[in-house]
Amino acid sequence: MLGLAKRIKAKILQASTSEVYGDPKIHPQNEEYWGNVNPVGRRSCYDEGKRCAETLFMDYYFQNKVKIKIARIFNTYGPRMHPNDGRVVSNFIVQAIQNKDITIYGDGSQTRSFQYIDDLLEGLIRLMNTGDDFTGPVNIGNPNEFKIIELAEKVVKMTNSKSKIVFKSLPSDDPTQRKPNISLANKMLNGWEPKIQLDEGLDKTIHYFKSIIK
Numbered sequence: 001m002l003g004l005a006k007r008i009k010a011k012i013l014q015a016s017t018s019e020v021y022g023d024p025k026i027h028p029q030n031e032e033y034w035g036n037v038n039p040v041g042r043r044s045c046y047d048e049g050k051r052c053a054e055t056l057f058m059d060y061y062f063q064n065k066v067k068i069k070i071a072r073i074f075n076t077y078g079p080r081m082h083p084n085d086g087r088v089v090s091n092f093i094v095q096a097i098q099n100k101d102i103t104i105y106g107d108g109s110q111t112r113s114f115q116y117i118d119d120l121l122e123g124l125i126r127l128m129n130t131g132d133d134f135t136g137p138v139n140i141g142n143p144n145e146f147k148i149i150e151l152a153e154k155v156v157k158m159t160n161s162k163s164k165i166v167f168k169s170l171p172s173d174d175p176t177q178r179k180p181n182i183s184l185a186n187k188m189l190n191g192w193e194p195k196i197q198l199d200e201g202l203d204k205t206i207h208y209f210k211s212i213i214k
Ligand code: UDP
Pocket: 075, 086, 087, 088, 089, 091, 092, 103, 104, 105, 106, 110, 112, 148, 170, 171, 174, 175
């Protein structure tokens, strides 16, 4: 794709990820942080794959001046997620609507900062409209941080579910905390900041899943 972008002089976006920070030792994470990634763990193919993609994008920029943009996308959710997507927001909502057990991996004390899809899209559009000298990487996420157990309790309450919360084993190398520093996005993307906070976004997403799940 980078070769094609070079040939036809296209602008190209790398949808990178907060996973490049691994299990971060600094909090919140800013773009200067190089991350804390296990190169040989169960999550490594994703983390290192995305890190390598960022490297290749930068090399095409350094060597060939390809018009690249790198967005580090933090946990994003919203309507039209697949019910079997497997990520936490869709899992919890689908389980709650069906009154099935809510599966927390670990003790639920790990944190994530959840971004509603519309905020991400606005950020990406603004990023694509920046000048060619701005490559990123730039964090695009919502800094409002929640424990996974808080998310579970919120979803149960908002769906009036009879679901029980159960605890399963924690996958290896599951990051303990994650929260974006979005100062760079705010500065470079015309004052961009997330507009939809978790309660409102969950409400829209619950509404969607109720409409597709009998
Ligand atoms: N998680 C959970 N139950 C689930 C799915 C995920 O407790 O049914 C946890 C998972 O272990 C992680 C967090 O929720 O700590 C976010 O997981 P997700 O896969 O959504 O995103 P990522 O780990 O890539 O940030």
